[in-house]
Amino acid sequence: MKKIPEDFFDKIDIIEIVSEKVQLKKVGNQYRGLCPFHNEKNPSFYVSPIGVYHCFGCGESGNAIKFVMKIYGYDYEEAIDYIAKKFNILLEEVEDVNYEFYKILDYVCDYYFENLRKNKDVLNYLHSRGVDDKQILKFRIGFADDKNEILKELIDKGFGIDKLFKIGIAYRDYSGNIKPFFTNRIMFPIFTTNGKNIIGFSGRSIDETEPKYKNSIDSPIFKKNQAIYGFNFAKNSIVKNKFVIIVEGFFDVIILNQFGYENTVSFMGTNISDYQAKLIKKYTDRIYLFFDKDKSGQKAIIRNLPTLLNNGLIPYILYPEEDKDPDEIALMGGLDKLIKNPYNISDYFKMIYEKAQNIEDKMEIINEFRSHLTNVKFESVGYIFLEELKPVLDELEKKIKLKFHLKDISSIHFNDEVYAIWNVYKNENLRKILFEIEEDVLYSKSAKELFRAIRNNKLNDESYLELVSKIEFHNKELSYETINKFISKWIERMMIKNLKNNKSLKDLENIIRIKRRL
Ligand SMILES: [Zn+2]
Structure with missing residues (x-):
């Protein structure tokens, strides 16, 4: 981590920094140009040599560091690096209190990454999801197996077990045994915004183990609701x-x-x-x-x-x-x-x-x-x-x-049979089915009502207006299977009914023909 020296702002020139991106013109004590943060034809973007900028058009303002962050998409550290280089300022390197945690996670990430190469099934799974090797390398995707190897290696390296607990690499189970936190999971490391360090992992289970995605516990370096993947x-x-x-x-x-x-x-x-x-x-x-x-x-x-x-x-x-x-x-x-x-x-x-x-x-x-x-x-x-x-x-x-003359909409219940009738009616090829069956083979009251309206050619009548508008409002398109299921049921009941009434086979022919076509 880098610390800026106390005279940092005295040594830098905001006019020079902004001029790289904006053509500035001197106006009195200030400089003026077209705002790089919003579209404008007349300049309302001002830079003051005391070290700040302000746009009267969009309200954007700040100092040199903020300008560099915004214009180049750098984070804070990258921005001061950029400025320091430009003005030959030496930045002090200070020991990051989290250095040890980063070192552990970096080691773990390498282990998972190499481990992925040894587990062809998992690698094949990634490929089958469309992830290519270039992305595996870029995102440092890895695999956590179910062995204790990683913990042994970390302890051999001299990392304290308390640290491994603290960043969620190890945990103690009910019988007091120390276990790796992630097992049998595809591992996605999560980086700091500058990409230099890993702050945690998310692991996707490869068996049926829940949860499907398991995240690192919140730690001194990882906060689940602050991290952004990618x-x-x-x-x-x-x-x-x-x-x-x-x-x-x-x-x-x-x-x-x-x-x-x-x-x-x-x-x-x-x-x-x-x-x-x-x-x-x-x-x-x-x-x-x-x-x-x-x-x-x-x-x-x-x-x-x-x-x-x-x-x-x-x-x-x-x-x-x-x-x-x-x-x-x-x-x-x-x-x-x-x-x-x-x-x-x-x-x-x-x-x-x-x-x-x-x-x-x-x-x-x-x-x-x-x-x-x-x-x-x-x-x-x-x-x-x-x-x-x-x-x-x-x-x-x-x-x-x-x-629907309703106070509470949720009380409406419309069964699928009504839609089945409606879908059949709307379909030129199927419509004739409605003229081969009889009302009493239908199941529901509203389906019968609609059936009657169709058969008597009364869909446009005042008395059916509410029903039809309701159906059209819902406009539910049933799947072919569902419609088919209803038609089969109706025809089945129609056949049974006809057989009971001792109808001749000839009378059933039409219906049988329809059923065969389905
Ligand atoms: Zn602006």
Whole structure:
């Protein structure tokens, strides 16, 4: 770790540093230029020789170190290194109190890394997930086996066992035996933001052991809710591209890196903390959330909005048309197109609301947006999104309630048989089935009601309006299998009924023909 000497700021010249990136013109005692942090035609970016800059357009301000950090995407230490070199300042090297911890984890990481080479199955698994050797090396991915070897080596090297406990490399089991903390897991080391040291690990189990991902315990060097996976590689690329992609999993980070999106990071879990949001904010305002398309991914997106907005970040959502996870999309070559078309919050809301298949899901989306967005602070930049979204939420909720004369939407229950009838009716090839069966082979009351409306050609009648609008509102597309299951059931019951009534085989022919086709 480096310490800056006391006369550091006397020896440096902020005008010279800023001039590397901004053309400055002297105006009185100050210097003025076009702000590098926002787009402008008339200069409102001022630099003062006393060592500070300020932009009257976007409010960005700070000293030389902050300028270098922001403009080059450096962390604090890299920034003072850069400046010191420029002005020939000698930096004092001070012993880091955590030096010993870093040394242990570095040793452990090398051990895991070499161990991966010896376990071809695990290596093959990584390859099968699309991870190539270049990324394995870059991210120093390794493998923790179930042997005690690593602990023996560390103790032989003279590292104290108490230190191994403290950073979660070893633990004592119920019978007092000392055991390695990670076993039978693919190991992903987590680095400091400058990439120089490892602060912890996350291990993915290769058998069925829970949890699927196990993280290092919080320690003097690792805080789970502060660490950002991939950030050491992403920083420069975030500054260059002016946005960061946030994904759910380590594999997503690695695969997206492989496809040129080095500005991708993830967290230990799916909750973004204030600390992490503030750290990202130092490098960019623009966040692309690229989570799995399932319900839990959707919930995670909505849940994280307040933290992002309250910290001045502007979230966008990447939502592929295909039902694939981010790493699969990357492997399919679908990234570029997707990244060019991010959804803003309110478009994202409208889209998932439209796609929700039934009234319960629609109401759930409204409620979730509403409850999480109440946590957005009035003074935050993101509040403007709420002002846009809130009337939309209110309007939709009112519409739903009005349409069904309901106070509590969750009381609606609509069975699949109704949709089966509706899907069959909408399908030209299947529609005639509804004219071969009789009402009493159907199971549910509402299905019978709809069936009657279709058979009597009364779908447009006033009396069926509510039913039809309800069905159309839900617009549930059943799978082919489900529709098929219902048709088979109806026909089966129809055949039994006809046989009981001693109908001739000829009368059954039509029905049998339909059943064979299915
Ligand atoms: Zn500015």
